[in-house]
Amino acid sequence: MASQTTGIQQLLAAEKRAADKVAEARKRKGKRLKQAKEEAQAEIEAYRNKRESDYKRYEQSVLGSRGDREKSIDQETLQKIRSIEKNVQRNKQQALQSLLNMVYEIKPELHENLRL
Structure with a gap:
């Protein structure tokens, strides 16, 4: 019976380690998603600024100031x-x-x- 208790305790400890690893993996995934979203926002903003400046230059060249x-x-x-x-x-x-x-x-x- 002692071996069964030890086995159950080992199983519970392994289950807890697995749950911790899954939680840590979820946190890392959340961080990566947040970082990817921030990078995408930065790229979008840079692209928007570039297109806006291109448009203003085009408008200046076509219409004059x-x-x-x-x-x-x-x-x-x-x-x-x-x-x-x-x-x-x-x-x-x-x-x-x-x-x-x-x-x-x-x-x-x-x-x-x-x-x-």
Whole structure:
């Protein structure tokens, strides 16, 4: 009977060691999964940053920067304003004279709806 008790105790001890090894293996597996997840997140973030910077470079090359477009629009607007101002100065006298001639040269006429 003593040998049976010793055998049972050895069996229980072996079972406990096996349970400990399984628990340790589970912990290692959990650590590996957590580490793999963190590495995957880091890779995803690096890839996202790279693609975002590539997109921004592409956008700059295709569309140009917003500041450049604003400057070119401002320059075009100023050129148009200057051109209009020059045209006004050049044609001012002629337009004023034409307007004054219309006012001064009144030709009285009967209205076409007036029946005689």
